[in-house]
Amino acid sequence: MSDWVGLFINYETVGKQLKPHKTEALNRRQSESETLSPHRAVIQINSTYLELIDRWNYQRGFISILSLCFMSIMGFGIAGLIYYGFYNPPYQMYLGDYILDILFILILSGVIFIFFYMLKRECFSYTHYPIRFNRKLKKVYVIQPNKKLLVANWEDFHIGLQQYSRSSWDVRFSLLDDQEKVTQTFALPYTGLSQYSSELLQHWEFVRRYMEDDTAQASYDAVTEVFPIHQRKETLKESFERVMIATTGGDQPINRTQRLIFWATFPFRFIEFIGRILSIKTSKIPKFPDWVEQECKIETNDAYDFEQHPKPKLQSEPIKPFEYMIYTALLLISIVIFLGFIDLLSLAKGENSGLLKALFFWW
Missing domain, CATH: 1.10.287 (Helix Hairpins)
Structure with a gap:
């Protein structure tokens, strides 16, 4: 359950001092990577603000x-x-x-x-918990899972790589009190398997450059596609794609590796897909207060506003004819394994669900 840290209860660092062996400070003035990676986490980007999804959105539905x-x-x-x-x-x-x-x-x-x-943190709540960075006012706004609004200055945050499980790290923004204890915190959407993860540092660099550069151009150039759910709920196609990319955590567009893993684990991914639809359909779109929207007003004819100047959508890798056979075989194998697993569980309880037998009977 470590991937859902901060969603149900406070982050593990709140009320405590940051531990040196689990925290590696990041310098907001220093570049950590030549590459910038949004990792399909961008909701909106323009010259005034950058808005990202929450860290739990990738796995939503489970x-x-x-x-x-x-x-x-x-x-x-x-x-x-x-x-x-x-x-x-x-x-x-x-x-x-x-x-x-x-x-x-x-x-x-x-x-x-x-x-x-x-x-209730996924259903009957918000469709997502947005993180907004205002580069002009140097402020950060976060709608938290408890539906409260966190607002603070960019410069007031202690920013560092934070270990939250034995092998997982995130980029953590923390507000500290006079005793260096964490009072409030949030994390960027993308997480990594170590503090040396190049993709994790690329994600931090994407946000850092947006807030520290003279213009938003570098971060805008790195964005090839946004996830525009600030005014609408995601479509069924988008939900399907989100479940697919969550299998590998990879970036856009959808590639063969993601398809292979998806169809090889189809029963579990289908269940997750149903859960994601349920959570989205029963929740409402979060809205920042009017005063926040006034502070984040977008300029007319903003050259870096993705809504005004969208880029051609990147196309997923084309599916070759022989791949359809591979995906079909993986789908059937995954269904057989899943039903066999259910049968084994029922046998352990002294019963026999007979799902595999029923499947082969219909074949």
């Missing part, structure tokens, strides 16, 4: 499905306890049995509450 599955299991468990414990007990019940059943019902209800809380 938590929704996971939460619903566990809530359903816990719900069936509660229903069974109530039915067999109070309405139709299989044996004579004593006071201790009733107390035990009530205890289990309370525990399962608590688990349902926890997963419902997790569900």
